[in-house]
Amino acid sequence: MSLLSVRDLTVKFAMRDETVTALNQISFDLAKGERLGIVGESGAGKSITGFSLMNLISRPGFIDQGQILFDGDDVARMSDKELRTMRGNRMAMIFQDPMVTLNPVLTIGQQMVETLRAHRKLSRAEAEQIAIVKLREVYIPSPEERMNQYPHELSGGMRQRIIIAMALLLDPQLIIADEPTTALDVTIQADIMELLLELCQSNKVGLILITHDLGVVSQMTERTLVMYAGRIIEAGKTREIINDPQHPYTQGLINALPQQTLPGHKLKQIPGAMPSLTAIPAGCPFSPRCQYAVDHCRSTLPEVVQYAGVEVACHEVNRLHNDRLEQSA
Amino acid sequence: MKDMTQTRPLLELKGLEKRFDLDQGVLETVKLRGGKIVREQRSVHAVNNVTLEVDRGEALCVVGESGCGKSTVARLVAGLLTPSAGEIHYDGQRIDDCSRKELLPLRKKMQMIFQNPYASLNPRMTIQQALEEPVHHHNPSMTRAEVHEKVIEVMQSVGVDPLWASRYPHEFSGGQRQRIAIARALTVDPEFIIADEPISALDVSIQAQVLNLMLDAKEDRGLTYLFITHDLSVVEHFGSKVVVLYLGAICEMADTATLFASPKHPYTKALLSAVPQLKDDKPNHIRLKGEIPTPINLPTGCPFHTRCPAANNRCLAEKPRPIQQTDGSTVACHGVEEGRL
Numbered sequence: 001m002s003l004l005s006v007r008d009l010t011v012k013f014a015m016r017d018e019t020v021t022a023l024n025q026i027s028f029d030l031a032k033g034e035r036l037g038i039v040g041e042s043g044a045g046k047s048i049t050g051f052s053l054m055n056l057i058s059r060p061g062f063i064d065q066g067q068i069l070f071d072g073d074d075v076a077r078m079s080d081k082e083l084r085t086m087r088g089n090r091m092a093m094i095f096q097d098p099m100v101t102l103n104p105v106l107t108i109g110q111q112m113v114e115t116l117r118a119h120r121k122l123s124r125a126e127a128e129q130i131a132i133v134k135l136r137e138v139y140i141p142s143p144e145e146r147m148n149q150y151p152h153e154l155s156g157g158m159r160q161r162i163i164i165a166m167a168l169l170l171d172p173q174l175i176i177a178d179e180p181t182t183a184l185d186v187t188i189q190a191d192i193m194e195l196l197l198e199l200c201q202s203n204k205v206g207l208i209l210i211t212h213d214l215g216v217v218s219q220m221t222e223r224t225l226v227m228y229a230g231r232i233i234e235a236g237k238t239r240e241i242i243n244d245p246q247h248p249y250t251q252g253l254i255n256a257l258p259q260q261t262l263p264g265h266k267l268k269q270i271p272g273a274m275p276s277l278t279a280i281p282a283g284c285p286f287s288p289r290c291q292y293a294v295d296h297c298r299s300t301l302p303e304v305v306q307y308a309g310v311e312v313a314c315h316e317v318n319r320l321h322n323d324r325l326e327q328s329a
Numbered sequence: 330m331k332d333m334t335q336t337r338p339l340l341e342l343k344g345l346e347k348r349f350d351l352d353q354g355v356l357e358t359v360k361l362r363g364g365k366i367v368r369e370q371r372s373v374h375a376v377n378n379v380t381l382e383v384d385r386g387e388a389l390c391v392v393g394e395s396g397c398g399k400s401t402v403a404r405l406v407a408g409l410l411t412p413s414a415g416e417i418h419y420d421g422q423r424i425d426d427c428s429r430k431e432l433l434p435l436r437k438k439m440q441m442i443f444q445n446p447y448a449s450l451n452p453r454m455t456i457q458q459a460l461e462e463p464v465h466h467h468n469p470s471m472t473r474a475e476v477h478e479k480v481i482e483v484m485q486s487v488g489v490d491p492l493w494a495s496r497y498p499h500e501f502s503g504g505q506r507q508r509i510a511i512a513r514a515l516t517v518d519p520e521f522i523i524a525d526e527p528i529s530a531l532d533v534s535i536q537a538q539v540l541n542l543m544l545d546a547k548e549d550r551g552l553t554y555l556f557i558t559h560d561l562s563v564v565e566h567f568g569s570k571v572v573v574l575y576l577g578a579i580c581e582m583a584d585t586a587t588l589f590a591s592p593k594h595p596y597t598k599a600l601l602s603a604v605p606q607l608k609d610d611k612p613n614h615i616r617l618k619g620e621i622p623t624p625i626n627l628p629t630g631c632p633f634h635t636r637c638p639a640a641n642n643r644c645l646a647e648k649p650r651p652i653q654q655t656d657g658s659t660v661a662c663h664g665v666e667e668g669r670l
Binding site for chain 1: 394395502503504505532533534535536537538540541544545559561562563565566567585586599600602603604605606607608614616617620621
């Protein structure tokens with residue numbers, strides 16, 4: 001049985017004049033210890049997906065319909081008390097900016113001990129011992145001293161390591177990481193990603209990695225979801241999606257990267273921009289930007305179909321695939 | 330004279346330094362140390378002895394991690410900050426000691442684009458007003474109709490519909506706003522653009538649009554760029570020459586192709602290996618120990634020795650000088666100089 005099973009999840013936001021749909025009929029599964037990437041541009045709904053898995057959508061947003069089955073329990077229908085015992089304990093979340101997660105007026109030690117004792121019956125000394133072990137696991141030098149330091153005394157990379165240590169504190173089954181390294185430098189990013197990968201593998205923790213960086217997804221995850229305007233438009237094995245994307249948007253996203261074009265030449269850009277949630281076009285949401293769109297695309301929403309080993313929501317996937325084969329032949 | 334302008338670099342930085350004093354005023358510098366009252370001035374050494382040249386038509390990229398002084402270099406060149414030491418020459422003229430009035434004609438030739446276009450566009454001005462202002466300011470003799478025409482022409486060239494001229498910045502998406510910010514820089518027909526992380530805040534598909542726009546402008550208008558970025562894939566694509574900064578000092582400077590084909594400085598190598606690759610499953614990432622030291626207390630010797638896997642006693646004591654290599658690149662590293670690396 002899979003660890004997480006999301007079915008037809010729809011999240012809406014009640015605005016003053018209308019109700020907008022931020023997530024539209026999202027379905028996916030995550031096996032135990034599996035690493036899944038969610039990619040897309042701003043406004044695609046990646047972060048909302050992460051938040052709703054923890055049932056952290058707050059008003060004016062709400063989960064309109066669908067199921068989030070986490071180890072058999074439906075997170076979407078849990079009481080506040082059940083949510084409190086689940087969050088941070090069985091499922092933990094890592095955010096982009098560690099300063100938002102860390103309390104600036106408490107020492108690292110106080111925050112870690114507090115988290116541990118909120119969920120487990122432990123003495124202060126026992127909790128401190130566990131915290132120090134976890135800090136050592138994320139390669140924090142001299143962890144005993146760090147326990148007495150405040151977040152502002154540490155560098156950005158160090159803070160993000162502490163956040164990872166805190167996420168692992170209660171041995172969760174799943175970690176949701178929302179752009180965990182976007183605010184960090186490349187050399188630090190590479191360290192943190194390596195660490196996260198190593199810890200997930202050794203502790204058999206599932207990982208949902210939300211990012212806009214296809215390079216990161218390619219190196220960190222086994223499976224990938226590509227999101228656009230609140231929908232999953234392509235899903236499958238990361239290798240397959242990176243090497244042979246089927247949806248024109250995924251292709252466009254990969255081809256737009258500078259390393260896909262010879263230096264100095266014009267990049268292959270996707271025209272236009274992601275639609276706002278209040279003005280999602282009829283039919284396929286990508287159709288106004290899609291160079292292959294035909295009349296059918298502009299009127300009917302494409303269903304998710306199995307094609308060439310991936311799930312893809314595109315009417316013209318077969319024609320485009322054959323065209324590509326012809327071109328390369 | 331004509332030959333002079335052709336061979337002379339457009340921009341020259343000579344031994345440029347910038348320190349920011351942390352203790353403002355005399356009282357703040359007074360401190361108690363071991364029972365004695367001492368005066369102590371702490372400062373951030375943001376840029377340390379940077380010497381470089383930008384030729385006409387070139388796109389010089391400055392890369393480095395946060396705190397390495399790349400934005401400070403951009404701001405020094407733009408005249409937004411005054412250097413603590415060293416000289417900046419633009420087209421043969423020394424500009425770092427100019428008065429505001431003397432700088433005015435230069436501002437028209439030199440324009441800056443920032444990371445966050447929302448911060449560089451006045452939210453209370455329509456796009457039309459925002460774009461007309463610099464034209465008007467630099468060309469007081471132009472009539473209203475001429476200014477208007479100029480603005481429409483530039484809007485079209487950056488792909489923003491002139492019909493939207495009466496809208497306000499918040500009505501545009503991030504990518505459109507950045508294009509408007511670029512349009513604003515282009516309205517005065519500059520020859521030199523300083524771009525400080527112009528695409529870092531944008532989505533991948535929008536990044537490509539803006540980068541293409543900047544490439545087009547380079548070709549059509551013969552622009553010269555000083556491009557500040559942390560994104561190495563953008564450097565490889567856009568830059569003709571690359572400068573790698575670490576703690577305010579140049580580690581390595583080379584033609585883009587040379588730098589990416591054979592990086593020499595251990596920091597450059599680590600930086601290149603850290604970029605997450607799309608295709609390669611198993612990256613051989615060079616792990617650096619520790620993190621960037623603060624620029625307040627600069628390490629003695631080579632600024633990189635605290636994290637360098639190949640540092641020896643000489644690196645701890647002696648600052649490496651930039652040395653020209655056989656392939657034309659300049660590297661400041663004892664290891665490379667001694668042939669150890």
